[in-house]
Amino acid sequence: xxxxxxxxxxxxxxxxxxxxxxxxxxxxxxxxxxxxxxxxxxxxxxxxxxxxxxxxxxxxxxxxxxxxxxxxxxxxxxxxxxxxxxxxxxxxxxxxxxxxxxxxxxxxxxxxxxxxxxxxxxxxxxxxxxxxxxxxxxxxxxxxxxxxxxxxxxxxxxxxxxxxxxxxxxxxxxxxxxxxxxxxxxxxxxxxxxxxxxxxxxxxxxxxxxxxxxxxxxxxxxxxxxxxxxxxxxxxxx
Amino acid sequence: xxxxxxxxxxxxxxxxxxxxxxxxxxxxxxxxxxxxxxxxxxxxxxxxxxxxxxxxxxxxxxxxxxxxxxxxxxxxxxxxxxxxxxxxxxxxxxxxxxxxxxxxxxxxxxxxxxxxxxxxxxxxxxxxxxxxxxxxxxxxxxxxxxxxxxxxxxxxxxxxxxxxxxxxxxxxxxxxxxxxxxxxxxxxxxxxxxxxxxxxxxxxxxxxxxxxxxxxxxxxxxxxxxxxxxxxxxxxxx
Numbered sequence: 001x002x003x004x005x006x007x008x009x010x011x012x013x014x015x016x017x018x019x020x021x022x023x024x025x026x027x028x029x030x031x032x033x034x035x036x037x038x039x040x041x042x043x044x045x046x047x048x049x050x051x052x053x054x055x056x057x058x059x060x061x062x063x064x065x066x067x068x069x070x071x072x073x074x075x076x077x078x079x080x081x082x083x084x085x086x087x088x089x090x091x092x093x094x095x096x097x098x099x100x101x102x103x104x105x106x107x108x109x110x111x112x113x114x115x116x117x118x119x120x121x122x123x124x125x126x127x128x129x130x131x132x133x134x135x136x137x138x139x140x141x142x143x144x145x146x147x148x149x150x151x152x153x154x155x156x157x158x159x160x161x162x163x164x165x166x167x168x169x170x171x172x173x174x175x176x177x178x179x180x181x182x183x184x185x186x187x188x189x190x191x192x193x194x195x196x197x198x199x200x201x202x203x204x205x206x207x208x209x210x211x212x213x214x215x216x217x218x219x220x221x222x223x224x225x226x227x228x229x230x231x232x233x234x235x236x237x238x
Numbered sequence: 239x240x241x242x243x244x245x246x247x248x249x250x251x252x253x254x255x256x257x258x259x260x261x262x263x264x265x266x267x268x269x270x271x272x273x274x275x276x277x278x279x280x281x282x283x284x285x286x287x288x289x290x291x292x293x294x295x296x297x298x299x300x301x302x303x304x305x306x307x308x309x310x311x312x313x314x315x316x317x318x319x320x321x322x323x324x325x326x327x328x329x330x331x332x333x334x335x336x337x338x339x340x341x342x343x344x345x346x347x348x349x350x351x352x353x354x355x356x357x358x359x360x361x362x363x364x365x366x367x368x369x370x371x372x373x374x375x376x377x378x379x380x381x382x383x384x385x386x387x388x389x390x391x392x393x394x395x396x397x398x399x400x401x402x403x404x405x406x407x408x409x410x411x412x413x414x415x416x417x418x419x420x421x422x423x424x425x426x427x428x429x430x431x432x433x434x435x436x437x438x439x440x441x442x443x444x445x446x447x448x449x450x451x452x453x454x455x456x457x458x459x460x461x462x463x464x465x466x467x468x469x470x471x472x473x474x475x476x
Contacts, residue, residue, distance in 0.1 A: 052392050053332050058340045068331060069340040077331065093315065095304060101294040107345060115353040115366060117373035128353060128366045132260050135355035147294055154290045200397075222295055222382040 001081070006042045011228045012176075014071045014106065017058040017099075020172040021075060023215040025082035031220070032093045033058075055132040072099040073170045084169040089124045095163045095170045098151065102173050105144045109180070113135045120143040122226075122233070133236040137188040141181065145196050148174060150196040159198045160205065174199065175206035180230035192234070239319070241267040242300040244280045249466045250414075250459075252309045253297035253343065255337075258410040259313060263320035269458070271296075310337040313407045317336040322410070324402040333408045336389065340411050343382045347468045350374045360464075360471070370397045371474040375426040379419065383434050386412060391434040397436045398443065399445035405444070412437070419467035423475045444455070 003022065009031070022029045032038045042058065045067075055069025061078070068074050076096045079085030085092050111207030115132050116125040132220065148162070157165035162174060178199060182189050193200055207213060215221055226232070241260065245253025247269070260267045270276045283305075284292065293307025299316070306312050317323030323330050354363040355369050386400070395403035400412060415439060420427050431438055445451060453459055457468045464470070 052394055053335075054388060054392070056342070057333070066328060066331075068335065070335050073331060073335050073338060079424075088345075091302075093311060097291075097293070097306065097308050097311050100311060103332060104294070104345075107342075111349055111353075115349075116370045117377075119377055128369075131366075132354045135357055139355075139357055150292060154292070156290055201247055230279070236324070 002065055003078075004032050004174075005029055005059060006045065006062070007059040009034040009039060010222065012180075012222050013229050014103075016176055016222075017102075017173045018059050018074050019077070019220075020212065020215075021082055021084055021169045022080055023220070024167075024172055024209060024212045025084060026211055027078075027082055029158065038057065047130050065179070072096060072103050074171070075099055075198075078203050082169075084167065084172070086168060087174060088164075088167070090227065091164050094166055096169050098148075098162055098170045099136070099173055101144070102170075102177055105140075105177060106180075106229050108136065108140055108186070110157045112236060113231050113233065124232075126235075129136040129233075130235055134238055135219050137185055137237060141188060142192060142195075145192065145199060149196045149198050152202065162202075169208070171202060171206055172212070174236065175203050175212075178203040179207075180224070180228075183224040186232075186238045219232040239266070240463050241316075241379075242270050243267055243297060244283065244300070247272040248460065249278060249463065251297075251467050252341075254414055254460075255309050255340075255407075255411045256297050256299065256312050256316070256451065257458075258414055259316055259320055259407045261458070262410055262447060262450045263322060264449055265316075265320055280394050288319065289361065297395075310334060310341050311400040313337055313411070317407050320394050320407075321407075321433055322405065322407040324406060326402075329402050330442060333406050336386075336400055336408045339382070339385065340408075340415055341414060343378075344467050345416075346378055347422070348413070350474060351471065360469070364473070367471075368473055370475055374377055375423055375475060379426060380433075383430065383437060387434045390440065393457045398440070400440075405447070409440060409444055409455060410450070413441050413450075414439040416467075416468055417445075418462070422468040422470045424470075425475045 005015065005018055007013065033042045038156050046054065051067065055067060058069055059071055059074065060069040061074045068077055079095065085095055103182060112132055114123050114125060115128040151162055152159040155161060161167055162170045243256055245251065271280045280296065281288065289305060291305060293305060297309055297312065298305055298307040299312045307313055317333065323333055350370055351360050351367050352363060353366040389400055390397040393399060399405055400408045
């Protein structure tokens with residue numbers, strides 16, 4: 001199967017969770033909007049009245065006639081097809097559950113720099129964001145990381161993976177969360193990382209997977225930046 | 239199968255999506271935290287080191303040995319078992335996709351009255367919320383409702399259901415969204431409702447389903463209130 005991924009071409013964003021899975025599996029895919037005329041193609045597809053089941057927003061995936069939106073659902077669909085999901089139903093549900101919690105975490109990360117409205121620039125809501133920052137770095141990040149560290153610690157198959165005895169898309173997504181946090185909140189993460197040895201080890205292992213390492217070193221991996229889900233604004237990393 | 243639902247006992251909240259599905263199907267279930275000692279039981283389960291796959295937060299469902307968190311996943315699991323999901327795989331994915339988009343919408347509704355931090359009271363972030371309100375009622379609500387009205391309009395099986403030719407949990411959840419919006423934003427919704435005739439009709443039909451109507455009229459249906467996901471603060475409905 002040849003997959004078409006549709007996502008904004010200049011940021012990692014939510015699309016990056018999907019890119020990591022496709023890249024790690026060596027899948028045959030096109031990152032449509034990064035090709036010439038691709039953004040226009042993506043917009044036409046989103047607005048076309050002929051699409052009976054229109055996605056709410058990028059990222060979405062096209063696989064033959066199927067169009068699938070919502071990042072966690074895309075991964076639930078791709079996981080078994082890419083060899084990145086457990087074989088058993090309960091394990092698959094658990095991987096999806098963790099992915100949904102990461103989606104909540106990512107949304108909170110975005111809300112931090114857009115507390116008032118997505119329609120406004122960061123600079124227009126900087127005061128509100130600054131007030132929110134200590135709660136995000138002091139309470140929310142540790143609460144989420146506690147959860148995922150616990151999940152690794154309690155995995156009956158061992159703490160090398162979030163789900164079962166093999167790498168899944170949930171591990172790749174957790175890697176991405178840690179990368180973003182390290183980029184956006186270097187001060188908070190320097191303080192916090194020693195408390196999460198299992199997550200730190202997971203991050204290192206995932207980043208060293210041969211196909212993923214090759215992707216991360218390639219121009220296909222977009223840089224971090226201030227148009228993304230997580231952003232490095234020093235005033236938000238107190 | 240006897241189901242155990244775990245959720246905060248005094249609000250509709252995210253748990254209400256699950257309650258609606260269980261009630262509409264006439265399922266055998268217990269709303270655990272609403273029984274005597276139930277909240278303590280819920281907290282023990284969340285904190286127990288013997289739970290290998292701990293849910294991130296309520297609501298979660300216990301079905302035999304399985305514990306499932308994340309509202310949309312609970313419904314994905316229950317849907318086929320309660321006769322509230324399409325039979326085909328693509329239809330099931332579509333129902334789940336819509337549910338995930340409703341989850342995003344609900345999260346934005348909560349952010350409106352908690353723009354700075356969940357750890358603070360509304361009164362402590364009222365100024366920020368007030369600034370956010372016109373964006374939420376003027377841009378976000380219409381954008382989401384446009385999407386769901388379009389989904390009904392494009393359903394190849396007709397505009398009576400979001401997915402396929404039969405009622406699914408997605409229809410019940412959409413009903414709940416409309417109820418919340420009508421409660422929390424009476425002014426905005428009075429203005430907006432005429433633009434969404436298919437959603438208005440869906441809301442009426444779902445509310446008239448015999449088992450659901452009986453539930454809504456019973457003391458099991460908790461009242462709307464200012465501890466919930468959507469809240470009626472007149473200053474946020476400009």
